[in-house]
Amino acid sequence: MTTIDETTPLHLRGNGRPVHVEHTIGDLRVTGSIPRELDGRYVRNGANPLSGLSAHPFFGDGMVHGVRLRDGEAEWYRNRYVRTPFIADPSVDILDPSVMMDMTASKANTHVVGHAGRILALEEGHFPYVLDGDLETVGPLDFGGALAGSFTAHPKICPVTGELLAFGYSVLEPYLRYLRVSAAGELVQTENITVGGPTMMHDFNVTRDHVVFMDLPAVFDMEMAMRGEMPIHWDDDYAARLGVMPRHGTDADVRWFDINPCYVFHPMNAYEDGSDIVIDVARLSHVWRDSMMDFPSPELWRWTIDTVGGTVREEQIDDRPAEFPRVPDALVGLKHRYGYMMGIPENATYDDPKGQSGTILKYDRDRGTSTELALGRGRIPGEPVFVPAANGAAEDDGYLMTYVYDADSDASSLEVFDAATMDSSPIASVELPRVPFGFHGSWISASVAN
Ligand SMILES: [Fe+2]
Numbered sequence: 001m002t003t004i005d006e007t008t009p010l011h012l013r014g015n016g017r018p019v020h021v022e023h024t025i026g027d028l029r030v031t032g033s034i035p036r037e038l039d040g041r042y043v044r045n046g047a048n049p050l051s052g053l054s055a056h057p058f059f060g061d062g063m064v065h066g067v068r069l070r071d072g073e074a075e076w077y078r079n080r081y082v083r084t085p086f087i088a089d090p091s092v093d094i095l096d097p098s099v100m101m102d103m104t105a106s107k108a109n110t111h112v113v114g115h116a117g118r119i120l121a122l123e124e125g126h127f128p129y130v131l132d133g134d135l136e137t138v139g140p141l142d143f144g145g146a147l148a149g150s151f152t153a154h155p156k157i158c159p160v161t162g163e164l165l166a167f168g169y170s171v172l173e174p175y176l177r178y179l180r181v182s183a184a185g186e187l188v189q190t191e192n193i194t195v196g197g198p199t200m201m202h203d204f205n206v207t208r209d210h211v212v213f214m215d216l217p218a219v220f221d222m223e224m225a226m227r228g229e230m231p232i233h234w235d236d237d238y239a240a241r242l243g244v245m246p247r248h249g250t251d252a253d254v255r256w257f258d259i260n261p262c263y264v265f266h267p268m269n270a271y272e273d274g275s276d277i278v279i280d281v282a283r284l285s286h287v288w289r290d291s292m293m294d295f296p297s298p299e300l301w302r303w304t305i306d307t308v309g310g311t312v313r314e315e316q317i318d319d320r321p322a323e324f325p326r327v328p329d330a331l332v333g334l335k336h337r338y339g340y341m342m343g344i345p346e347n348a349t350y351d352d353p354k355g356q357s358g359t360i361l362k363y364d365r366d367r368g369t370s371t372e373l374a375l376g377r378g379r380i381p382g383e384p385v386f387v388p389a390a391n392g393a394a395e396d397d398g399y400l401m402t403y404v405y406d407a408d409s410d411a412s413s414l415e416v417f418d419a420a421t422m423d424s425s426p427i428a429s430v431e432l433p434r435v436p437f438g439f440h441g442s443w444i445s446a447s448v449a450n
Helices: 222-226
Strands: 028-030 040-047 062-070 074-079 111-115 116-120 129-131 135-141 162-169 176-181 187-193 211-214 219-220 232-234 243-247 254-260 265-271 276-284 299-306 311-316 324-325 338-343 357-364 368-379 379-381 385-388 398-406 412-420 429-434 440-445
Touching: 028 412, 040 116, 062 232, 062 412, 074 429, 116 311, 162 299, 176 211, 211 265, 211 276, 243 311, 254 311, 265 324, 265 338, 299 324, 357 379, 357 398, 385 440
Parallel strands: 111 440
Antiparallel strands: 028 429, 040 062, 040 440, 062 074, 111 116, 116 129, 129 135, 162 176, 176 187, 211 243, 219 232, 243 254, 265 276, 276 299, 299 311, 324 338, 338 357, 357 368, 379 398, 385 398, 398 412, 412 429
């Protein structure tokens, strides 16, 4: 057990406490009924420091939590550390510059996706890690030696071509590389992209024909790195820009569009509307200006890039804080009507989960309305992942899956909600041990990875 005292960082309190046991549980109690059509795994990644301590919420060791659903049953729950060099040797220091440049030295703690028969645990500074269907680590992936640097935690799987579109950033030149992985899982294109400096580019956008880079003022500082600090800070002198490039394009094809300074960890989705490119994003006014815990509240905004006029219209959609935006996987890069986000409770803190009431937000971007699914006091969700219903007709005909932490019982559940009705009573609820708050996950259907 980790002892919590006044020296414990906030992110390791409450349901930020890491767990220390890797469970395999087969006899799971289910309330409600799991739709029989759901055949696959819901897997979510997060930072869970092996030592019990991490200096920053982003530094913990990657631990995936998965539930296998099949034939209307919850077959198992497993949580597993991703076996990175940090697990083999806990004395390895993530902020040691030589470790930062070792592309296998990933924390592998940010996202998990299924592509080309592989399950990939991802963290943006290093190589992906391949997991097997039981969430055991196979090893780092460099695409047969083709990957020369880091690989984002937020690649996009094109629902039309099956390609995995990605990028990698670096503190050294080239600062940015575009990476295109074929539907068969081969890295087929690497393009060095010219940007103004080394920035932390957490995510990006794809449309049917383009990718859009977000070159924003969270800039690397080697002096901070040499001092052993988190080596990124906000820079008022670094211009915020969006870079639009054809998906098969090169550096020379990138067109840059100025926007107001801001930071975006996560776009909801992007799509083409004639000669415009529309992007819905969870926008922060800035990040890391005062300290590495300086995270203003993200709110939903829309950017509309006029690719003919060369301008970007920026509109705030909502003033409620919310993060982890998602659309159906089948609409990534295509026009979406609905998007889902995790609401951020007022006065959200790891310290007092019983004092918070979690919500999931559903935005109707055609009508400009939103619906709130309220989980109640002391119940806090994570990122809502949309899973389509079999033979669904409407865009929102499907399920929202997320782990929900219940502060009263200090335990968690996998909740399956009806995305169309946003009824707060779940269709199915699978009882689990406590799953600490984490980052991103996916529904990985058995057709992708069995
Ligand atoms: Fe992320």
